[in-house]
Amino acid sequence: MTSMTMVEIGAIEHELRQLWSESAEKAPDGQAVIRALTLNLLACTHDAEHADRMTDAIQQLTASHPSRAILALLQPDAPEPRLDGFVQANCLLSRRGTPQVCGEQITLDARGSAVQQVVSLILALLVPDLPVVLWINNPDPFAEPLLARLRSVVDRVIVNSQAFAQPTSAFVQMAELERAVSSGGLALHTFAISDLTWASLTPWRELTAQFFDTRPLLPHLRRIDHVTITYQVPSGADNPVAGLLLAGWLASCLDWMPLEDAFSLEPDLIRFYLRRPAVGVGTGAIRLVTLDLRPVEAASGATPGLLALHLEALDGVTASFRVERAETPGYALTTATIAGMEPISRLARCEEPSLADLLAAELRLRHRDQTFSDALRVAGLLAARLRRDM
Amino acid sequence: MSDLPNPLRHGLRIGRTPEPCTVVIFGASGDLTSRKLVPALYNLARERRLPGGFSVVGFARRPWDDAQFRQVLLDGVNANSRSGAVETELWASFAEGIHYQPGSFDDPSAYARLAERLAELDQRRGTGGNRVFYLATPPEAYPDIIRQLGAHGLNQSPHGGWTRIIIEKPFGRDLASAQALNQQVLAVFEEPQVYRIDHYLGKETVQNIMVFRFANGIFEPLWDRRSVDHVQITVAENLGVEDRGGYYDHSGALRDMIQNHLMQLLALVAMEPPVSYDADAVRDEKVKVLRAIRRIRPEEVATYTVRGQYDAGSLSGRPLPGYRDERGVDPASQTETYIGLKLFVENWRWAGVPFYLRSGKALPRRVSEIAIQFKTVPTMLFAETPMHDIEPNVLAIKLQPDEGITLKFGSKVPGQPQIRPVTMDFRYGTSFGVASPEAYERLLLDCMLGDSTLFTRRDEVEASWSLITPIHQGWLASPAQPFPNYEAGSWGPTSADEFMARDGRTWRRL
Numbered sequence: 084m085t086s087m088t089m090v091e092i093g094a095i096e097h098e099l100r101q102l103w104s105e106s107a108e109k110a111p112d113g114q115a116v117i118r119a120l121t122l123n124l125l126a127c128t129h130d131a132e133h134a135d136r137m138t139d140a141i142q143q144l145t146a147s148h149p150s151r152a153i154l155a156l157l158q159p160d161a162p163e164p165r166l167d168g169f170v171q172a173n174c175l176l177s178r179r180g181t182p183q184v185c186g187e188q189i190t191l192d193a194r195g196s197a198v199q200q201v202v203s204l205i206l207a208l209l210v211p212d213l214p215v216v217l218w219i220n221n222p223d224p225f226a227e228p229l230l231a232r233l234r235s236v237v238d239r240v241i242v243n244s245q246a247f248a249q250p251t252s253a254f255v256q257m258a259e260l261e262r263a264v265s266s267g268g269l270a271l272h273t274f275a276i277s278d279l280t281w282a283s284l285t286p287w288r289e290l291t292a293q294f295f296d297t298r299p300l301l302p303h304l305r306r307i308d309h310v311t312i313t314y315q316v317p318s319g320a321d322n323p324v325a326g327l328l329l330a331g332w333l334a335s336c337l338d339w340m341p342l343e344d345a346f347s348l349e350p351d352l353i354r355f356y357l358r359r360p361a362v363g364v365g366t367g368a369i370r371l372v373t374l375d376l377r378p379v380e381a382a383s384g385a386t387p388g389l390l391a392l393h394l395e396a397l398d399g400v401t402a403s404f405r406v407e408r409a410e411t412p413g414y415a416l417t418t419a420t421i422a423g424m425e426p427i428s429r430l431a432r433c434e435e436p437s438l439a440d441l442l443a444a445e446l447r448l449r450h451r452d453q454t455f456s457d458a459l460r461v462a463g464l465l466a467a468r469l470r471r472d473m
Numbered sequence: 474m475s476d477l478p479n480p481l482r483h484g485l486r487i488g489r490t491p492e493p494c495t496v497v498i499f500g501a502s503g504d505l506t507s508r509k510l511v512p513a514l515y516n517l518a519r520e521r522r523l524p525g526g527f528s529v530v531g532f533a534r535r536p537w538d539d540a541q542f543r544q545v546l547l548d549g550v551n552a553n554s555r556s557g558a559v560e561t562e563l564w565a566s567f568a569e570g571i572h573y574q575p576g577s578f579d580d581p582s583a584y585a586r587l588a589e590r591l592a593e594l595d596q597r598r599g600t601g602g603n604r605v606f607y608l609a610t611p612p613e614a615y616p617d618i619i620r621q622l623g624a625h626g627l628n629q630s631p632h633g634g635w636t637r638i639i640i641e642k643p644f645g646r647d648l649a650s651a652q653a654l655n656q657q658v659l660a661v662f663e664e665p666q667v668y669r670i671d672h673y674l675g676k677e678t679v680q681n682i683m684v685f686r687f688a689n690g691i692f693e694p695l696w697d698r699r700s701v702d703h704v705q706i707t708v709a710e711n712l713g714v715e716d717r718g719g720y721y722d723h724s725g726a727l728r729d730m731i732q733n734h735l736m737q738l739l740a741l742v743a744m745e746p747p748v749s750y751d752a753d754a755v756r757d758e759k760v761k762v763l764r765a766i767r768r769i770r771p772e773e774v775a776t777y778t779v780r781g782q783y784d785a786g787s788l789s790g791r792p793l794p795g796y797r798d799e800r801g802v803d804p805a806s807q808t809e810t811y812i813g814l815k816l817f818v819e820n821w822r823w824a825g826v827p828f829y830l831r832s833g834k835a836l837p838r839r840v841s842e843i844a845i846q847f848k849t850v851p852t853m854l855f856a857e858t859p860m861h862d863i864e865p866n867v868l869a870i871k872l873q874p875d876e877g878i879t880l881k882f883g884s885k886v887p888g889q890p891q892i893r894p895v896t897m898d899f900r901y902g903t904s905f906g907v908a909s910p911e912a913y914e915r916l917l918l919d920c921m922l923g924d925s926t927l928f929t930r931r932d933e934v935e936a937s938w939s940l941i942t943p944i945h946q947g948w949l950a951s952p953a954q955p956f957p958n959y960e961a962g963s964w965g966p967t968s969a970d971e972f973m974a975r976d977g978r979t980w981r982r983l
């Protein structure tokens with residue numbers, strides 16, 4: 084890792100070249116330094132503390148996604164206009180005799196009215212012919228002016244719905260934006276949306292899906308009529324997005340349609356009713372699924388997020404499928420219980436992913452994640468109902 | 474492969490998990506089980522690739538109970554797993570599904586008890602009659618086990634489940650014994666149930682050979698006799714025979730390495746693009762390559778092969794006794810621990826291009842690679858200049874230790890009228906920053922999912938033996954070799970260098 088060098092804004096490219104030849108000279112004999120860039124990663128925030136955490140994550144990402152990262156710290160409310168730039172190379176420690184892989188980072192610190200100049204600078208610094216990803220780490224990302232001004236060059240926008248200041252309304256906004264961009268209705272150039280909260284659900288989705296890779300258990304999936312999603316929220320805050328996304332995912336995979344106005348809201352229970360396709364042909368009857376979101380106030384120090392997902396088929400042969408956080412952090416317990424059979428349970432890893440892990444998971448995607456779009460569409464419908472009532 | 478229409482699978486970024494099943498390991502108290510198989514299964518469980526209900530039954534003679542067996546495996550995983558020491562709670566959950574069934578391979582009542590145990594597990598752990606039988610035993614035991622499985626109806630599953638059998642190497646000692654074994658296996662199992670393992674095929678980089686060739690348009694037009702001068706395939710080991718001397722002395726490098734691993738590598742570099750990436754399409758193309766290789770007749774072995782056996786020396790600074798002094802080895806042994814081989818693939822694409830294969834023990838480094846050496850450009854352009862000294866382009870596919878691809882090409886030295894070779898280096902490890910799974914993980918998972926692409930088919934094994942057997946016969950008929958003829962820790966006998974020099978070529982320095 085090299086330390087940050089403060090540079091003249093006009094000389095950033097020159098400084099980067101300088102940095103590269105220095106690293107190459109400093110490398111031990113016979114050890115090459117490889118400049119490997121797989122994408123342009125634009126990261127923006129308004130908060131200096133966030134900027135540090137983002138830099139850490141970008142450095143960790145070098146292993147899997149060496150990039151030209153441009154981190155913009157935007158502080159429009161600062162009194163004095165000022166724009167500073169820093170460059171650094173993010174290099175992996177390498178074993179002897181193997182080449183060192185490096186990405187590069189440009190940090191722009193913009194204050195006051197100088198914030199206006201950042202976009203033109205970013206556009207000049209993009210490496211041509213590589214994807215452009217914009218990571219907005221800000222509690223109201225869709226109001227970020229940078230998004231509007233860069234949308235014509237951006238291929239992917241990454242946000243984190245768990246950190247939204249107005250969770251339900253920003254969530255509904257995200258669902259609408261995603262629908263607009265995915266229908267291509269906005270412009271010729273469209274981009275994909277990634278939500279880090281969605282990425283964090285992957286182990287939960289995987290553990291849930293695994294029950295039904297088994298032929299004898301698969302038929303029960305279409306019979307599910309009760310779903311309970313329990314999640315932990317910090318005291319005072321209520322952000323149901325993780326639960327909504329998981330619910331949206333189940334509903335979109337299983338063709339469940341939320342029923343208009345059929346929903347109830349209590350302090351520790353949000354209940355939705357959905358219509359499920361009938362099992363088998365000719366039954367014709369409308370089947371209902373009740374879907375409960377249960378927020379649990381987190382003890383201090385506990386991480387917010389999902390605690391348990393419970394799927395049940397109660398009508399007919401009872402079947403129950405449960406994934407829950409185990410007592411030991413980093414694990415989940417899965418249990419399948421079918422009437423007349425011994426319950427089958429197992430412990431599985433379900434580690435808390437780091438910020439860099441979540442970003443890496445989304446950066447691995449080359450295109451729009453259709454499953455996410457579908458889940459978000461239904462989750463957006465559910466959120467819209469909540470927004471009206473909250 | 475049957476794809477289950479599990480609607481929750483859509484868009485999940487990892488592949489599906491197999492159905493709950495029981496893996497029955499014959500030879501479960503042996504080295505392979507605790508060093509490779511169970512660490513691989515544990516890592517699969519750790520990465521959430523195994524379903525709840527997944528079970529293991531170990532079968533061997535030692536009078537252990539479940540608890541003893543679990544402890545041995547736990548020690549094995551702790552010592553050998555790529556993910557380090559086990560996670561205690563995860564192991565506890567995984568180990569609940571591990572059982573031990575003592576018995577001798579020739580004792581019918583042991584199989585009856587095994588059948589009962591499996592039926593009980595189907596009930597209790599929901600394994601639905603799905604079974605993998607893994608033969609991790611001395612090869613002499615294969616016929617007995619296979620016959621007994623058939624006799625006890627274990628070659629087929631109850632309840633509409635599936636039964637598969639994995640057979641370790643060596644698969645035969647020559648063409649006749651491989652054919653006989655195939656007959657014994659296929660008298661009891663159907664070919665689609667049979668998974669002949671060659672763990673080389675489970676290595677990520679080996680699979681990448683195909684991706685590299687067929688997903689990158691720029692190389693394929695150069696991949697033939699017009700552009701390629703020759704191909705070198707090297708698998709070098711920097712170990713002696715260790716404690717496998719007894720086995721090795723009856724096998725040797727030709728049968729232990731060339732027949733399976735190097736032939737597979739050759740087939741993958743030389744094959745035509747398969748019509749699809751499915752088990753039979755890929756294996757059809759590989760078999761075609763093997764069948765197109767010109768057979769070396771016994772009387773031609775001196776021309777097309779070179780052999781060596783290591784003498785005392787040192788490896789990475791540590792002394793190593795000579796091969797003939799290893800435990801289990803005949804003091805006058807004629808077994809080769811080094812082999813060099815020249816083969817020709819006689820088809821439209823490769824006619825006239827030699828494929829040089831070499832493999833040996835007690836060499837300076839552990840390295841496997843495939844190098845495609847391209848023809849040198851006509852040097853007229855730079856002939857009268859100081860830049861006439863142009864080296865050929867070489868594309869090297871490195872399999873281990875650092876997996877990756879390098880391309881050597883000529884470049885002008887800045888400011889000087891000189892051309893120097895430079896290498897462009899691409900490494901999987903650093904480019905993707907993720908640890909590759911162990912070969913056995915991939916292969917066990919593929920078998921449980923019913924995908925046999927990376928396993929060898931009956932005709933493939935036989936085609937390969939039909940090339941190897943005449944070479945071995947030729948050697949037996951030749952005068953005794955002046956063994957030992959290379960020092961442990963060197964790059965093999967000088968005769969191997971002469972072997973290449975005769976063709977005006979040299980082995981790559983690795």
Ligand SMILES: NC(=O)c1ccc[n+]([C@@H]2O[C@H](COP(=O)([O-])OP(=O)(O)OC[C@H]3O[C@@H](n4cnc5c(N)ncnc54)[C@H](OP(=O)(O)O)[C@@H]3O)[C@@H](O)[C@H]2O)c1
Pocket residue numbers: 499500501502503504505506532533534535576577578579608609610611612614641642643
């Ligand atoms: N080890 C490796 O790294 C490696 C690599 C590639 C391929 N392989 C192949 O894998 C196979 C197994 O290798 P290994 O090294 O694990 O062998 P090993 O350590 O010698 O183990 C042999 C196993 O077979 C059992 N066994 C032998 N005769 C038996 C009988 N009559 N009845 C019941 N059990 C019997 C032994 O059990 P008891 O001692 O309890 O009787 C032991 O569990 C071989 O075919 C080998 O070529 C091994």
